[in-house]
Amino acid sequence: MMAEEGKSRVALVTGGSRGIGRAVAELLAAQGHQVAINYVSNEEAANEAVASIEAAGGAAIAIKADVGDEDAVAAMMTQVQEQLGPVEILVNNAGITRDDLLMRMKPDAWDTVMQTNLKSVYLCSKAALRGMLRARWGRIINVSSIAGVAGNAGQANYAAAKAGVIGFTMSLAKEIGSRGITVNAVAPGFIETDMTAALGNDAAAAAADQITLGRLGRPEEVASAVGYLASAEASYITGQTIVVDGGLAI
Amino acid sequence: MDRATIESKLVDLLVDELGLERDDISMEARFEEDLDVDSLGVVELLMALEDNFDVKIPDEEAEKITTVGEAAELVSQKLNA
Numbered sequence A: 001m002m003a004e005e006g007k008s009r010v011a012l013v014t015g016g017s018r019g020i021g022r023a024v025a026e027l028l029a030a031q032g033h034q035v036a037i038n039y040v041s042n043e044e045a046a047n048e049a050v051a052s053i054e055a056a057g058g059a060a061i062a063i064k065a066d067v068g069d070e071d072a073v074a075a076m077m078t079q080v081q082e083q084l085g086p087v088e089i090l091v092n093n094a095g096i097t098r099d100d101l102l103m104r105m106k107p108d109a110w111d112t113v114m115q116t117n118l119k120s121v122y123l124c125s126k127a128a129l130r131g132m133l134r135a136r137w138g139r140i141i142n143v144s145s146i147a148g149v150a151g152n153a154g155q156a157n158y159a160a161a162k163a164g165v166i167g168f169t170m171s172l173a174k175e176i177g178s179r180g181i182t183v184n185a186v187a188p189g190f191i192e193t194d195m196t197a198a199l200g201n202d203a204a205a206a207a208a209d210q211i212t213l214g215r216l217g218r219p220e221e222v223a224s225a226v227g228y229l230a231s232a233e234a235s236y237i238t239g240q241t242i243v244v245d246g247g248l249a250i
Numbered sequence B: 001m002d003r004a005t006i007e008s009k010l011v012d013l014l015v016d017e018l019g020l021e022r023d024d025i026s027m028e029a030r031f032e033e034d035l036d037v038d039s040l041g042v043v044e045l046l047m048a049l050e051d052n053f054d055v056k057i058p059d060e061e062a063e064k065i066t067t068v069g070e071a072a073e074l075v076s077q078k079l080n081a
Helices: A019-030 A043-055 A070-083 A107-135 A146-150 A156-179 A201-210 A219-230 B003-018 B039-053 B068-079
Strands: A010-013 A034-039 A059-064 A089-092 A138-143 A181-188 A241-244
Touching (some): A019 A034, A019 A043, A034 A070, A043 A059, A070 A107, A089 A107, A107 A156, A107 A181, A146 A156, A146 A181, A146 A241, A156 A181, A181 A219, B003 B068
Parallel strands (some): A010 A034, A034 A059, A089 A138, A181 A241
């Protein structure tokens, strides 16, 4: 069944308080959806995101949960369901970096990144699927990274997790495509966020030199791809990864 | 709830939720081989059973279900536990 044009749905954006996640949350709210903004540590930023959406006439709630933890994810889904209804649009965006050369990378840096960036995608998708299967409609959009497509020195853990997200996306798309649920990924390049700010100005300038469009991207420019995949217009697209990197990897 | 009522509700669910033909359904019928229900369809049926009979079916028990009668038996056990 086709989704009705412009229908208001319940969306959950993990890691939605800052950066790309926040831009996604704001766009989905602007499209008329009710948005649950998940965060794990920065309550102030999450509340600010909710306030900003409400000020713009949208509807949002903030939910604290570690998306790498099964019980926390279950509790989060229950909360969204009770406050807004079953999740219809899931944006698996939460992610962290623990960059290091592989020869110096501690097991903890590997495990933490895998848990937050990849296991979370499994946990949240599984938890949200029940409602989507029942509704015979759903959109899962996973935020991968250009590092998962092309690799990046110093990010073996992050790149492995983000490449894992792409494999997950294609597999789940095949599993549930017959039920009207699409699963896609977006792979951002260098985007102006707290995550890339941590790299420093020199690194940003060096990165910009490699980017075809000559500049870093803005979170809104990634959000628009996510918003498209969540929209009725993207109804025949599944299992795909849209690279939003200003031409970095061409 | 007696067994006949469970079986009757189960058949209704198979017709309504999975779109099966009522005449094809027997307690001996196997979901995948006889009723052409795919593995995801069985998962969906178990979800519907949980919702409609208000029982909780753990994954390890759900995985053993291959026939309509086994699904009815599982629901019966859960309701009378």
